[in-house]
Amino acid sequence: MSTAAADHLLDTRGIRTELGAFVVAAAFDRGGTAAFALGDGTVRLLAGDAWQSVAAHDGAALAFAADVLADGFLAGGDDGRLVRVARDGGVTEIAAFGMKWVEHVASFADGKTQLRACAVGRQVHLFDAAGARLKTLAHPSTVTGLVFDARGKRVVASHYNGTSLWFVASKSDNPRVLEWKGSHTAVAISPDGDAVVTAMQEKALHGWRLSDGQHMRMSGYPGKTQALSFTRSGKWLASSGAEAIVLWPFGGSGPTGKAPMELAGADGILCTTLACHPQHEAVAAGFSDGLVILADIGTQRILPVAGTGRGPVSALAWSADGTRLALGSETGFAAVVDFSRR
């Protein structure tokens, strides 16, 4: 496919720019504003078609997510700070951890619960919407992935030799530890909260089914998996790290003993990141050559979003309503593409 054809959506429905630094992550806040966190420590906010640069960290931004309040973001950096970046560009420090890196952030918000979380070394810190620290959860080794379940009841952290599940409202603070020897480097939890899956250093995924304690092993990746994303229905787990989008079936009896579905295969080009659509059974994926595509899982149809040549894709995020996709690359390319009906 020519780059011109692959860029059709970007050309007709995209806002794009060169940001000049490694795009670490993209996110939409709960009000729908897009922003990008960069390796130069800035957060770039996109309002309409105007870009604003906000100095958030002295160093690199390492983690980025929507904040619990509608109009802003949570950012963690290698300057040891957890900050809130408001849509108007204001930066408020929530916590500072000295020399330690703030490597992961996560948030949860519904009608009655609002929780912010960050991982710093071996600890996960939970904060409320006012910025007060609720609790600190200790792990046996550095936390490598952090995620809330779909209801905000539990927070899940991956680390050496397994994962820890913490009930955030629990008084006792004893985690349920899911053990599997080795280095787990990312974590996801299924929408129904019954399956926890990690990426491992050995180019494989490991999963636990919480209801019966069963282990799941998913292997065969040529590269390391960095992105794990369940579809809205929870029937599929999409993963990066192969020369295609690798989708494991999580409906019915689970993935054990089954072959995964592979979409958008490309010889010698690894899928570097991906994000499942928040409403439909579809997944956006980025590759090491810069290509970004949208794959419909049911029909297996592939829609190109952005062509090759703009650096390995390092960030993808959907707006909550699923109408817009934010994408960014290691070499500083960034864009927001609008998929809404016209």
Place this chain on the structure above:
Amino acid sequence: MSDAAANTQVPVTVLTGYLGAGKTTLLNRILSERHGRKYAVVINEFGELGVDNDLVVDSDEEVFEMNNGCVCCTVRGDLIRIVGGLMKRRDKFDGIIVETTGLANPAPVAQTFFVDETVRERTRLDAIVTVVDAKHLPQRLTDSAEAAEQIGFADVIVLNKTDLVSPEELAEVERRIREVNPFATIHHAVRGNVPIGEVLDQGAFDLTRVLAHTPDFLTDDAHEHNEEVRSVSFEVSRPIDPEKFNAWIGALLAQQGQDLLRTKGILAYEGEDRRFAFQAVHMMADGDFVGPWRADEPRRSRLVFIGRNLNRPALRRGFEACQVAA
């Protein structure tokens, strides 16, 4: 690997040595020297003595065992994460220095550069630099296995605190070091006063230069069953058959990798105008072509082992049998 790829890779220097040998003093000396280069420094003993640098990463040494059936294949997971994080601001520094804790075994650090693809793509292990205390090293070698391992692993040894010993004691310490590792470059120092050019950007893990200066030594074939860390080196003149070599070295590392700290070689493959550099840390092996043989250079293959329980005659016969038929 192409030269272009090699040039974009960030050089990593690993600094090992016992507590009190003068690692942090050397580190601060390196960082305060006016060399116009910027280093990201990964430290583990923050607080012992402050490190004055813009980009200091405080890390817990987190070693894990790879699930690949190889008991000695241990890796520093924290380094994999830190290198990944630092690459997000690659334009802000020229090299990375990793300081290890005093008692650390250097193997997991070195093996990290073999095991993780992202680390391999984006960085290269420049040299393992071991700082030793001229006064206390003999005692350390007697009472701990780690001291000998840190010397065995080294590409560069900074023999520090030479002002605290007599010339005779210094000669004896150097002899003890050479007994373990005759291949490392040794620099004498007082309070870590080694020029930065002698420690950083050595390209020492790329072995061409090191092996070019391999000392001639030891021709006796006595097989010592020796728990001490020692070294042996061999040279052969007929070209090497790559298939035979891979079969032999693969089996050897699988069986004896735990005893072999470092294996390094420059090989003349049959029908190949480029030199092949082979290296291994315990069972983890790696190799690549490293540029052509010079026209005036004899195409002789050399192989060095540093480790325990080295069976010199068996290793020699094994290596010699990798040559093409005469």
